Amino acid sequence: MLKLPTAVIGMKDLEAIIKELIENVKSLESVIEGIKKPVSESSQLIPETTRNIEDVMAYLEKESHKIMSLLEEINKNSEEIKKDINFLLSLNPVNQIKSRLESVNSKNEENIKKILELYSHLSFHDLAGQQLKLVLELLENIKNALLNVIVSQVAREKDLKKEEISGLKGKVSEILSKDRVSQEDVDALLEEFGL
């Protein structure tokens, strides 16, 4: 840390202090440059990740419906089998056939029960979806924070006037007030910032 001399300083001392100051500013610039790239990359990557998660959720929903449709068909068939067995049993078949029919009937009933159980297990999609929604919310918060970081950084870097900063902040808050920030909004903003 730079220490300001308390006693009267000579020209040479002053030169050394200014040199040190310039070096500090330079190193700070390289730190800012180092931050600028990941911040810009992350703000591009987050909407992409958000879209991927939304795609996963939509895919899960579509596939769950397909499985349910197949289960419904199996269930329908089992109900038909049940009706046919009951009809055959009503004809009073000989004992040997009757016991076989009863056994088929009980296995069929078991299958119907298991199909129903499978249905309830499909609620995994809903549970996974709720967890993914939390991840989406988190990503949205990170994205908003990143946009705010970019605004502050650009405002400092470009030495913007007060009115310009408040204009930028207004634009960002307008975008952020939407439920979800689109990639197009982010790109337009980044372009404006020269990122």
Next chain:
Amino acid sequence: MPMPPSDIKILVVDDMSTMRRIIRTILNQLGYSNIEEAENGKQALARLQKEKFDFVITDWNMPEMDGLQLVKEIRADENLKSLPVLMVTAEAKKENVMEALKAGVNNYIVKPFTPEVLKEKMEKIFK
């Protein structure tokens, strides 16, 4: 004398189409066939204020209006306040159950649930 299941008009409220289908199928298997659906609390409340329903099964986490708010709205409405409500949700913390009970739900099921659990809760409500 209790109503036969096929006469009971049920509104299933969930933002996930798969969940609505799961609940509808299980209810059908249990003999309940008069089932309508809504995607969130707001949609559900609008339907409840227009049509007569005997029972509501609702999720907790939904956009627009969540299940907890829906229960509060139902209990605050003079025409709906005695409508039985069953909450089917992934919220499994004790404080969640307490909050839902305080809001006025008649029973509470944690997802994932078995058809037997749904049957038992329905019977308890309609006993």
